[in-house]
Amino acid sequence: MQQFKCYVDGVFEEGSARFESLDPASGKVWAMMPRASASDVDRAVKAANRAFLSPEWADLNATRRGKLLARLADLIEEHSGQLAELETRDTGKIIRETSAQIAYVADYYRYYAGLADKIEGAHLPIDKPDMDVWLRREPVGVVAAIVPWNSQLFLAAVKLGPALAAGCTVVLKASEDGPAPLLKFAEIIHQAGFPAGVVNIVTGFGADCGQALTQHPDVHHIAFTGGPETARHIVRNSAENLATTSLELGGKSPFIVFDDADIESAANAQVSGIFAAAGQSCVAGSRLLIAKGIKDRFLARLKEKAEKITIGLPDDMGTEVGPLCTQRQLDHIRTIVGKSCEQGARLVTGGVALERPGFYYAPTILDCSEVPEAASVTNELFGPVLSVLSFETEEEALRLANGTAFGLAAGVFTQNLTRAHRMIRKLQAGVVWVNTYRAVSPIAAFGGYGLSGHGREGGLQAALDYTTTKTVWLRTSDEPIHDPFVMR
Ligand code: NAD
Secondary structure (H helix, E strand, C coil), rough: CCEECCEEECCEEEECCEEEECCCCCEEEEEEECCCCCHHHHHHHHHHHHHHCCCHHCCCHHHHEEEEEEEHHHHHHHHHHHHHHHHHHHHHHHHHHHHHHHHHHHHHHHHHHHHHHHHHCCCCCCCCEEEEEEEEEEECCCCEEEEECCCCCHHHHHHHHHHHCCCCCEEECCCCCCCCCHHHHHHHHHHCCCCCCCEEECCCCCCHHHHHHHHCCCCCEEEEEEEEEHHHHHHHHHHCCCCEEEEEEECCCEEEECCCCCCCHHHHHHHHHHHHHHHHCCCCCCEEEEEEEHHHHHEECCCCHHHHCCCCCCCCCCCCCCCCCCHHHHHHHHHHHHHHHHHHCCCEEEEEEECCCCCCEEEEEEEEECCCCCHHHCCCCCCCEEEEEEEECCCHHHHCCCCCEEEEEEECCCCHHHHHHHHHCCCCCCCEEEECCCCCCCCEECCCCCCCCCCCCCCCHHHHHEEEEEEEECCCCCCCCCCCCCCC
């Protein structure tokens, strides 16, 4: 059985306790993980704090930090096969997706490598003749980075890249579900040559490890990706250390297809939008809003495509949909689909867990046009389940699209340019895709409105979010200060 270790202060350690990790394709234990306790977390944060103040890191100039990030990117590419295999084994995400995503993860580090020495302060045109005033951009301090199980290497990259470029140090908490790829990634961080304590990687459960990390008095910023309920705990925890937060949360994203859309493209994008990663994607286009005039035709096409999907073992390159990550996730999906059918949703296809080992659920389409309040329409499932609603007018499409507390992403399929612009303006979502879906890039900011969180990942702004400013006042006059009670 494989054994994994935590990485604290440049040292690989067993952790004070261990827990079992299951292979989602078989449901069987395949590895043992280190379970970090509050005291392990305390050591990791203290190491990050020491490293933050150490000359090895604090005095390293930004260009050199960029070089370390570039080396990290090269090493990720070199080890991408191994990292992809581990992510597939421990989370069930199919190898086709993990291989492509990890290759792109290297590009995220490369983008922030280039950005490190372009994070600039400012000189202020101050309103006093004998003063020189400028803003220094300084790293915010120790960052607690917390990720969920899906796409852990990617979700870690969008935090570590900008945080390290800005000069912060990090304690990264991998999810208790499928932490293997991030624990392996610690070896690559070590090899890249970051000074001890600059990046620490632990895993463990929310209630002990996550709680201890987010309340720790030496943490200055919390970068969190996960569900809104956990985010509420984290924001409460941050009342202890008053750390700033960035929150990348869930979604119930609308995928809107107008009757003038290219039907084949829209259907393929919808299949990818909801069934890729077995629907365990924050941006899953999980609510199809379809124009009434093309509803039957579009649903027939989708059903045909959904039923042709190759379901199989995640490490098989031919597999298109693999298992869910956990039994808990499978149970959650079963419950919500069951409830929606009781409420009157019509099953177009799927709606069952598969009769095979592991945590598999069939690609599912639920027509909820008659029951827009169905549980599958209002709850994030994080699984391969599409809920369908229909509309007659553009206004109705917008009302349905924005009728959720979430606001992560939205997709619009139309050939009408003016309509596309109207929709872009009025959709309440942090990302709008027009005639495409699920595209991301290190250059483009990503994040949500409303219950989908705040703060942005990707792009220049993300690096600035890991900085604070120091205002420097320098008096240039040689005249003595005469009056102590009048400051100018
Ligand atoms: P989760 O919120 O249950 O867990 C996420 C992480 O938080 C885990 O590492 C967990 O151990 C930790 N955690 C749990 N309780 C904690 C506490 N009290 N204090 C500190 N940390 C704690 O999320 P999940 O179920 O693992 O993941 C699915 C969710 O993540 C979905 O809602 C999904 O939409 C969201 N997600 C969002 C994005 C995005 O970029 N917006 C990306 C991927 C996933």
